[in-house]
Amino acid sequence: MLGYLTRRLVQSALILLGVSFITFILLYVLPADPVRQIAGRAATPETVENIRRQLGLDQPFFVQYGRYLWGLVQGDMGRSYLQKTEVTELILSRLPATLLLMLAAITAELLIGLAMGIIAAVWRGRWPDQLLMMASFITVSAPQFVVSLLLLYVFAVQLRWFPIGGYGTFAHLVLPALTLGILGSGWYARMMRSSMIDVLRTDYIRTARAKGLGRARVVLRHALPNAILPVIAMIGIDIGIFMGGIVVVESVFGWPGIGQLAWQAIQRVDIPIIMGVTLVSACAIVLGNLLADLVAPFVDPRIKLR
Amino acid sequence: MTDATGVRATRPRGVLSRLARRKLAVFGAVVIVLIVGAALFAPLIAPFAPDDQMFDGLTLQGAPMPPDAKFLMGTDLLGRDLFSRILYGARTSLVIGVVANGLALLIGTLVGLTAGYFGGWLGAALMRFTDLMMAFPALLLAICLAAIFQPSLWIVALVIALVNWVQTARVIYTETTAIAARDFIAAERTLGAGTGRILFRHILPHLMPTIIVWGTLGISTTVLLEATLSFLGVGVQPPTPSWGNIIFENQTYFQSAPWLVFIPGVAIILLALAFNLVGDALRDELDPTQRGRT
Numbered sequence: 001m002l003g004y005l006t007r008r009l010v011q012s013a014l015i016l017l018g019v020s021f022i023t024f025i026l027l028y029v030l031p032a033d034p035v036r037q038i039a040g041r042a043a044t045p046e047t048v049e050n051i052r053r054q055l056g057l058d059q060p061f062f063v064q065y066g067r068y069l070w071g072l073v074q075g076d077m078g079r080s081y082l083q084k085t086e087v088t089e090l091i092l093s094r095l096p097a098t099l100l101l102m103l104a105a106i107t108a109e110l111l112i113g114l115a116m117g118i119i120a121a122v123w124r125g126r127w128p129d130q131l132l133m134m135a136s137f138i139t140v141s142a143p144q145f146v147v148s149l150l151l152l153y154v155f156a157v158q159l160r161w162f163p164i165g166g167y168g169t170f171a172h173l174v175l176p177a178l179t180l181g182i183l184g185s186g187w188y189a190r191m192m193r194s195s196m197i198d199v200l201r202t203d204y205i206r207t208a209r210a211k212g213l214g215r216a217r218v219v220l221r222h223a224l225p226n227a228i229l230p231v232i233a234m235i236g237i238d239i240g241i242f243m244g245g246i247v248v249v250e251s252v253f254g255w256p257g258i259g260q261l262a263w264q265a266i267q268r269v270d271i272p273i274i275m276g277v278t279l280v281s282a283c284a285i286v287l288g289n290l291l292a293d294l295v296a297p298f299v300d301p302r303i304k305l306r
Numbered sequence: 307m308t309d310a311t312g313v314r315a316t317r318p319r320g321v322l323s324r325l326a327r328r329k330l331a332v333f334g335a336v337v338i339v340l341i342v343g344a345a346l347f348a349p350l351i352a353p354f355a356p357d358d359q360m361f362d363g364l365t366l367q368g369a370p371m372p373p374d375a376k377f378l379m380g381t382d383l384l385g386r387d388l389f390s391r392i393l394y395g396a397r398t399s400l401v402i403g404v405v406a407n408g409l410a411l412l413i414g415t416l417v418g419l420t421a422g423y424f425g426g427w428l429g430a431a432l433m434r435f436t437d438l439m440m441a442f443p444a445l446l447l448a449i450c451l452a453a454i455f456q457p458s459l460w461i462v463a464l465v466i467a468l469v470n471w472v473q474t475a476r477v478i479y480t481e482t483t484a485i486a487a488r489d490f491i492a493a494e495r496t497l498g499a500g501t502g503r504i505l506f507r508h509i510l511p512h513l514m515p516t517i518i519v520w521g522t523l524g525i526s527t528t529v530l531l532e533a534t535l536s537f538l539g540v541g542v543q544p545p546t547p548s549w550g551n552i553i554f555e556n557q558t559y560f561q562s563a564p565w566l567v568f569i570p571g572v573a574i575i576l577l578a579l580a581f582n583l584v585g586d587a588l589r590d591e592l593d594p595t596q597r598g599r600t
Contacts, residue, residue, distance in 0.1 A: 018438040026450060134330070137586070141578035143530045145537045145553065146571035149560060153568075157561050244443045248534060262446060263538070266453050274450060281443035289441075 004305045008293070012286045019282040020072070020275070024065050027271045034269045038081050055081070068275070077279070078272040080265075087276040091258055095280075097167060098257030101180070101250070102242050104173050106235060108181025109188055114231065116185060117192020121227075122219055124197060133193075136186030144245060148179045148252040165254035176253040180245075184238065191231045199227040229299040236292030240285035321591050325584075334583030337576055345396035352390035357545045359384045370556070370563045380565050382556050388566065391547040392573055398548040399577060402463050402532045403525040409467035410528070411521050414474025415513070421475070422482025423505060433479060439472045448531060452540040462541050466531050474520050478513060485512050515592035522585035526578040533574045549574045 035052050043051075052058050056067060071078060077087035116136065120129040155175060156164045162171050199205065200223055208218045246259030254260070258277050265273035297303045325331045344351065354360065363385025365371060373380040379388040421432035451465040485491065486509065494504050535541030536550025544551050549570040556566035 015438050015441045018435075019441055022438070022442075023450075026454065137330075137582055138575065138579055141526060141530070141582050142575045143533050143537070143550075143571075143578075145534060146567075146574060149553070149557070149567050149571065153560065153564055244445050247445055247449060248538070251538070263449070266449055266540075278443060278446055278450070281446060282441045285443065286441050 001305065005294075008290055012290060015286055016279065016282055017069075020069070020279055021065070023275055023278045024068065025061075027275060028061055028064070034081050034271055072279075077276040080273050081270050082268055083270075087272045090261060090273065091276050091280055094256060094258045094261045097255060098246060098250070098259065100173065101176055101246070101255060101257060102239065104177035105180035105184065105242060106238060108177050109184035109238070110235075112181055113185035113188025114192050114228065116189035117231070118196055118219065118224070118227075120189065120193045121196035121200060122215075124193075129193075132189065136189045139183055139186030142183060144179060144183060144248040145252055147183060148176070148249060151175050151179055152252070165252070167254070167256050172253075172255075176249050176255050179249055179253075180242070184241070187238075187241075188231060188234075191234060192227070195230050196223060196227040199223045233292060233295045233299045236288040236290070236295065239288030239291070243281040243284040243288075321588075324591055325587055328587045328590075330583045331587035334580040334587070337580035338584065341396050341573075341577055341580070342400060344393050345400050348390075348393040348397060352387075352393045353378070354387040354390045356390045356394040356547050357386060358390075359386055361385070363387065370559060370566060372563070373565060379569050380563065382552065382566055383559050383563075384555075388552070388569060391552055392549070392570060395547040395549045395552060395570065395573070396577075398459065398542055398546060399529050399532060399574070401459065402466065402542075402548075403528045403577075403581075405460075406463035406466035406532070407470070407521065407524045407528045409463065410470040410524060411474055411517060413467065413471035414520075415478050415517060417471065417475040418478025418480075419482050419505060419509065419513070422479040423486050423501075423509065425483070429479075432475075436472055436475050436479075440476075442469075444469050445531070445534065448535060449538060449540055452535050457535075457540055457543055459542055459546065462532060462535060465535070466528050470524060470527060470531070474517075474524070477516055477520060481513055481516055482509060485509050519585055519589045519592055522581055522588055526581040526585065529574065529578050529581070 035048055035055070035057060039048050039051055049058075056064060059067075068078065075088060077091070079085065080087055080090060083090070116132045120132040123129050152164060152175060155161050162175050166172050196219075200219075205218060205223055208222045209215070213222075246257060247263050248259075249255065250257045250259035251263045258280060262274060262277040264270075265277070293305070297305055325335075360381070363371060363377070363381040370383055370385075371377055371381040373388075377387050377389065379392060382388055382391065417432050417436065421429035421436075448465050448469045451468065452462060455461045455465070491504060491508060494508055499508070532541055532548065533550035533553075536548045537554045539551075539554050542548035542551055544555055552570040553567050556563065560567040
């Protein structure tokens with residue numbers, strides 16, 4: 001177990017190193033010149049040259065990358081080109097909002113998705129099943145921005161139940177979390193359904209039914225605890241999916257998390273911020289996958305960590 | 307069906323006829339045919355040119371026109387007919403869907419096939435690189451890439467392909483290792499078949515079902531990614547209409563003219579849904595291990 005964990009952690013570190021390298025290459029070849037952005041249009045060539053030297057952008061590629069890595073191991077992601085703030089500081093100040101959204105989104109996904117999956121499994125092959133599976137197909141086929149705008153239009157513009165965007169109160173959290181909750185629910189619904197169908201086929205469930213227990217009680221008290229485990233074990237993977245998609249939702253709802261930070265940085269060619277957010281997201285994805293792998297043997301003892 | 311000897315034919319009926327019995331797959335196929343038709347015949351169907359900023363396409367106050375008899379889906383903020391733009395936008399979505407996804411499928415298959423058949427350091431290196439790509443926040447990567455290059459239709463297709471090949475590579479890799487270990491491949495090698503012949507004549511045909519399934523499902527992913535990039539303004543650039551950039555252009559009006567956002571939105575969902583439905587049914591039919599599980 002300890003050996004496995006060490007090996008996986010080393011692997012994860014190597015993957016993150018690779019991600020940092022590739023991102024660095026991509027941003028290094030970026031045709032848009034960040035120095036021009038910082039200096040402004042009226043800057044003289046000397047000023048531009050000075051800024052370039054100050055930022056270390058006149059150095060060869062590997063020197064720049066080496067410096068970046070050296071800073072990174074010390075927890076320093078460099079400074080934003082435009083805001084003159086430490087990137088680490090910027091990301092840390094934005095992270096709570098993203099984590100809050102993630103918590104709310106995954107809760108919403110689970111509530112909607114598990115309910116859909118259980119109902120579909122119990123009425124397998126009948127109309128509730130067909131309806132819900134169709135719904136789950138639609139949720140995986142809808143882009144985030146369309147669902148965001150739809151919810152905004154109905155609940156913020158027409159009904160005025162929730163604010164159009166922003167951050168601060170519970171009401172601000174509802175629509176972005178619901179958007180992600182609806183979109184992620186189809187994925188959980190399908191897993192929950194097939195897991196529940198497997199459990200409902202087992203002998204102990206038949207015994208429980210034969211003893212005369214009610215259907216609802218058998219499904220919720222006897223089958224659910226076993227059926228839900230493999231689904232819960234996938235939350236780690238879901239964290240990765242979440243991190244991959246926050247840019248859109250956070251931008252549409254004006255949610256001040258790292259996704260919005262990244263989007264603003266991309267528009268202003270603020271490379272250290274783009275680098276930082278990419279690395280933090282990659283970290284979340286890698287750790288989420290690791291979490292899913294570590295949980296798996298507890299859910300299914302046949303799985304051995306190797 | 308009985309043949310001349312009176313024995314029931316045991317040959318399974320074709321995949322297509324089995325698909326035809328699945329209502330959802332048929333619905334998906336019909337939607338695909340309709341959208342492909344709309345894209346092909348856009349110049350014939352469209353009542354107006356997609357980039358014609360019409361004088362009578364705006365109200366006296368300069369606002370977009372709601373749907374009516376003349377403008378079936380209303381007009382956009384520049385007074386262009388939305389129905390015509392949606393029709394031409396279908397071309398963009400499908401071109402990107404086919405090109406980007408085809409490219410992603412090609413890269414994924416080649417990487418998976420090479421890594422799975424040769425193994426060794428080459429296979430290990432390729433699969434570690436694939437793991438690395440899995441750890442990339444895909445959308446963020448796509449946005450960065452699209453912002454780096456000056457976005458055009460082909461660049462957007464390329465960006466999407468560079469992001470989307472990973473999943474295919476993993477699946478093809480797993481299948482190739484399994485097939486390569488089977489006796490008939492060893493027999494072929496003993497008979498003197500060359501590597502190229504084994505790879506493309508003996509292994510690749512076995513991978514076709516997987517490639518078809520992932521190819522179909524992948525179009526859906528591609529369409530969604532293109533729409534998202536275009537919605538953010540780093541995808542297909544106006545005036546070339548794309549369902550994503552129609553929403554991007556008109557979102558400031560979405561409170562007073564919601565049709566400008568929701569008609570293209572529904573179009574995107576329908577297209578992605580159609581390919582998902584067909585792909586899922588294909589997976590059920592082509593992959594025996596999946597049958598009866600869902």
